[in-house]
Amino acid sequence: MAMPAETVSSSTESKGGEVKKDEHGSEFVRAYAATATRGTPLVLTLDGDEATNPGTAAAATSAVYQLIVFPTSTETSAGFQWMQYKGDCDFALCDGTAAIAKDKYLDVVDGETAMTYDAAARSVQSIAVAREAYTGSADAETLVHLIGDRVNIASS
Amino acid sequence: MAMPAESVSSSTESVGGEIREDEHGKKFIRVYAADTITVGRPYVVTYDGDEATNPKTASPATLAVYQYVGVATETASSGDMTWLQIKGDCDFALVTGDSDVAKDDFLEVTNTETAMEVDASTRSANSVAIARAAYTDTTDAATLVSLIGDRVIVAAS
Numbered sequence: 001m002a003m004p005a006e007t008v009s010s011s012t013e014s015k016g017g018e019v020k021k022d023e024h025g026s027e028f029v030r031a032y033a034a035t036a037t038r039g040t041p042l043v044l045t046l047d048g049d050e051a052t053n054p055g056t057a058a059a060a061t062s063a064v065y066q067l068i069v070f071p072t073s074t075e076t077s078a079g080f081q082w083m084q085y086k087g088d089c090d091f092a093l094c095d096g097t098a099a100i101a102k103d104k105y106l107d108v109v110d111g112e113t114a115m116t117y118d119a120a121a122r123s124v125q126s127i128a129v130a131r132e133a134y135t136g137s138a139d140a141e142t143l144v145h146l147i148g149d150r151v152n153i154a155s156s
Numbered sequence: 157m158a159m160p161a162e163s164v165s166s167s168t169e170s171v172g173g174e175i176r177e178d179e180h181g182k183k184f185i186r187v188y189a190a191d192t193i194t195v196g197r198p199y200v201v202t203y204d205g206d207e208a209t210n211p212k213t214a215s216p217a218t219l220a221v222y223q224y225v226g227v228a229t230e231t232a233s234s235g236d237m238t239w240l241q242i243k244g245d246c247d248f249a250l251v252t253g254d255s256d257v258a259k260d261d262f263l264e265v266t267n268t269e270t271a272m273e274v275d276a277s278t279r280s281a282n283s284v285a286i287a288r289a290a291y292t293d294t295t296d297a298a299t300l301v302s303l304i305g306d307r308v309i310v311a312a313s
Binding site: 024025065087088102103104121122123124126129130131132144145147149 | 173174175202203204205206207210219220221222223307
């Protein structure tokens with residue numbers, strides 16, 4: 001199928017997967033979720049159904065590099081919404097049980113619904129860097145900078 | 157923060173991080189100069205929690221994490237914002253020929269080095285670029301390469 005230079009198009013289309021970038025360099029992907037809580041880190045997943053692709057899943061241990069996305073709104077019914085994966089983000093849920101200091105790297109581990117302290121130096125699990133400290137044990141919206149690269153998910 | 161389909165926007169902004177692509181497919185990222193920047197030197201793109209300095213440059217250091225390595229497009233003072241080239245043909249990348257670089261060899265940058273060097277004839281997890289010209293002198297010199305544009309691991313040596 002020869003493509004004219006002016007346009008490119010695939011012959012089939014999933015409903016999600018569109019990526020948008022804002023004027024600050026933040027990036028968002030349109031992804032499907034059965035339900036979603038704003039700011040929860042989710043794994044961007046794929047399936048064969050255009051009606052649910054790409055989808056999202058709760059964080060689970062994996063040595064495969066995958067993108068972590070953050071729903072921009074809480075939704076109680078299934079559908080597509082914009083999820084942020086790169087740039088400054090002031091609604092990312094963090095758990096400060098292990099104290100989070102500004103400039104520390106954050107990850108998400110198996111079964112968790114918020115990011116936690118990873119390390120002072122970047123690791124293969126690092127999703128974001130904290131732009132403010134947080135030490136509370138409850139999940140709370142926290143200002144972070146999402147790196148935007150795919151990561152591994154550790155068991156703990 | 158609900159996002160209408162027509163537009164998406166973050167509520168806060170770091171000063172850097174913008175990525176631009178030119179008509180030839182070259183990509184550049186805007187970063188904070190954490191130290192004096194020398195044109196052609198390869199730098200790692202790293203992050204911190206301060207919007208005024210994020211993302212920023214770092215000298216290559218051994219780390220088993222895939223990170224972007226960009227070539228400085230200009231000489232800059234510490235504290236300036238500047239552009240690093242991360243993808244595409246680049247004729248100002250500093251290369252050392254301590255080990256002879258042949259055209260089509262893959263190039264990497266290793267711990268604390270200020271120039272790219274020969275990696276291997278086949279691509280590795282450390283390969284930043286492929287040489288478009290041979291170079292065999294020991295002095296760091298601007299050399300024509302094609303930056304692959306993928307994140308790499310910085311090896312110890």
